[in-house]
Amino acid sequence: MTRMAFDGASRDEDARLLARYADGDREAARVLVARLAPQALNLARRMLGNQADAEDVVQEALLRLWKMAPDWDPGRARVSTWLYRVVVNLCTDRRRRHQPVALPDGWDMADDAPGAAAKMLQTARVAALQGALDGLPDRQRQAVILRDIQGLTNPQIADVMELSVEAVESLAARGRRALKSALGGMRDELGFADD
Amino acid sequence: MNWGLPMTDRRKDLDDAALERLFSAARGSAPPPDAFMARLVGDALGELEAQQGARLSASRRTPARQPLWARLGDWILRGAVPTGLAASAVAGLWLGGWAETAGYFSEASVAASPLAQELSYRFPELAGLLGGY
Known part of the structure; x- marks a missing residue:
């Protein structure tokens, strides 16, 4: 299981990448997406039991991250912790609005x-x-x-x-x-x- | 408590090892679709361009603040012309007053001078030129 963005050693790396992104580094955006999105998507899938909703939630959470990148305070929280919190909250809101749709068998299985x-x-x-x-x-x-x-x-x-x-x-x-x-x-x- | 699922006999509960195998199966989910990852990167780059555009417009609206030495130079240059005119006027008045008091000239001597006569002679002509006649 990949935990790159969530282990202790990577704590400063996500914040450093986010600072580089805020300075206009496009490659930093690609790296951050690769580090954060898979874990966030897996969390949202389990929370919602629905692939499309999970993708919407992760997209929304990351969009919030990009918007606040210029004002990010590294002393406040880890990037990954902040992202998980946003994903959990968005999933909770979405579950309150409507019940998850039943899934077809094998919807999230590896090939x-x-x-x-x-x-x-x-x-x-x-x-x-x-x-x-x-x-x-x-x-x-x-x-x-x-x-x-x-x-x-x-x-x-x-x-x-x-x-x-x-x-x-x-x-x-x-x-x-x-x-x-x-x-x-x-x-x-x-x-x-x-x- | 059963959370909407069939009630089971407590003796038939799953053990920790079996539950861990279910968790393990759930961890092996498919990787995110490529199109989804591309969409996320597109969002990030779009937002980056929007932020850079906003910063550029803001910098165009607000002129860059000059350094202190440059602002001081501007202030001195802007004040030099009116200060010089005022100083010249004050000096002229002081010299005129001093010369009259010291007896170098009088009202009558000025009126009788060739310059005063020339000016009085030429003034109507100059006034006519200025007035367009």
Whole structure:
């Protein structure tokens, strides 16, 4: 899993790239898009369960980033944390406005999944997880996605969600319990019957 | 609590390892479509051009501030002409007053001088020229 834009070592790199962009460096824009967009899109996909809406949200969030680039204060927040926060908020707004549309099977699967059976199983697992995530309360869903799928640490999630680390731990733990309970009845379909 | 999903027996809950495998499957999503990435880069470059255009127009509207030495030079040059005229007028008045007081000339001597006579003779002609007659 790529975490280029979200690991500690890259903290200053995103801010440096953003400063270069604000100074007119077009290549910096391309690099920033490549570093930030895939992770942001994956987050929005999991939050919304819809590719088109997820793309709209990420496009809107990045547009806000470009607009504020000349006034960016590196001491305020990490670029990636700020972007995640905007994506989470935009997704929450969008979910409140309308319920996500049901997705076709395999809507977000990579093409190189090994073998047809394995691919079908993989598709079923992702679809089941997405369905269970959609059923969680907003804050639990956000905490679980940010930690268990996006791979952020609890302090990073606390920054994104503007909560204490303890609150994040509690939300993520409750979310995971709810997912395990909700998905327990699908063991056979998900290939966990023998576990 | 079941979040809209079928209620399951607690004993049949997924374990942590199985849940982690689901998360792992979700992490392996397809990469962003090329067209989408191109759209994002297009947005970034469009916004950059808009910002540069706005900065350019703002710099055209507001003339660049000159350095202090240049502003001081301008101020001195602008004040030199009126200051010089005023100083000349004051000096002329002072010299005239001093010469009259010292007895170098009088009202009558000025009136009788050839220059005064020439001026009085020529003045109507000059006035006519100036008036267009």
